[in-house]
Amino acid sequence: MIQKVPYDSRNGIHLMIGNVYQYNRKFGKTLSLIQSRNPDLVFLVETDQAWADAMTPIHEGYPYRILCPLENTYGLVLYSRLPILRKEINYLIDEEVPSLEFDLELRGGQVITIYAIHPTPPVPGENSTSTERDAEILIVGKKSKANPLPSIVIGDLNDVAWSYTTSLFLKTSELADPRRGRGFFNTFHAKIPLFRWPLDHVFLSKQFGLAAIHVLPGIGSDHFPIELKATLTANDTTDTESATNEEEQEAEEKITNGHENQKADQD
Template structure:
């Protein structure tokens, strides 16, 4: 009985790695992109159990063991760039903090959460230049507006549908707008922000729908919004930062495509996973909250902050604008095939056309 359970579990585990190769937008095909680290851990455990207690004796069992070994190799290949052994996509800051630094705080607060005081304490401790909070409605706006004296530049879209956004900034904002790129009730924010040095930076904030049955059974809308922002970032005449809860993991096909289309860098590569969700369950954590930047930035620091009763951990990133580091950063480049896939996803039909 145990022998059969091990065989069936092994086959199922391999299938969860193969299913994402089917480039279909339905959630069943996309959701298995998320738990790659978890699959790797289960894969290792299964191999150890099989070798210790159920060593292969027939051809089928050897084939299944071989599949597990190939699976573990592939998962390591996917995850390795996000370990400290991987190469850094963005270099560490060469200069000490100066007027070209931009400290960013992002948090998915979980709309029903009422622990606003914990966020206020974190913001005071981190002293960021920019605060982005998502899943925020009128109650959250009322609680967070107390930071207004220190963050006078604001763009607020409180909505009671878990897709509200609050943006607070110490630094001057200009040419600001709220966009509804894909759906009329899911906002994103675009604005210019002026660094203390006077340098303007283009800031994009987004929080697309996740591909899960209770939200949206397909990833079409999420992928479309992410890639529309990628195109905008690529065309920007200013340095760019994109941030928010993308409801997609750092190593997914769509996020990698976003990087290639936009040319933006992921500060987690070569530094760690920084799993921001789910804060409530240790074994079910993924890097869903993102901050990407153009190649004219270097990284002063990146941190996952303590939980504040949300299902997401807040994130803090300190970036330094410095055009001299462009040649040192490893900027992703899109192939013709990548551009075709992105165009297809951007032009895909959605519920709202």
């Protein structure tokens, strides 16, 4: 379980993540929520060009941006008050599905890495298995574990917090889920109260303590946004899981299968 700590704006970060639902045109709800919550970083998925254009009113307050709007429901836009020192737009499995990797400088001078993703879900008749989604999630976990900087993984993973893949991801990445021991924090389906699941995630490396986590009010999407405040701690006080040799091998096999499936789809 991640340690609860006070929020420290110099050594911490306030994040807001939301799947806006591409065909949702209630742009003002998202703008109003960003302005009222005032996070350091905003990550929005399913953003087409209309969404990117609609978010221009916040550009002045968020001078560091990574914009990758797309019309295929896999567009990404990211806005930051904190300096982005390095940024990559990657296509880890599918050439039509981007993900972000970037280094961010906190106010106190510490540098952290954030991985922002939205992998494809299983879709009957189109992408009937979770092979490619699982591979992308596990690739990001592998990259995070190899990174010497404190790291955070954020996004709509199209997977629930208790799934086998998420469990394998947490073990192979040695990241921690801030919800554990605190509740489900369900974000989907915003319009069906009796059927809700935690599909939008923030995972933290062991250098972070948790200051706050909340599911936010609806923005007209089928997902609720979620926000989190985390602070770097002096000691690595979070207990993280580690993968066995068999689990490491299984993760590598899933990654290989994801690449092979995508190659077969292209052929």
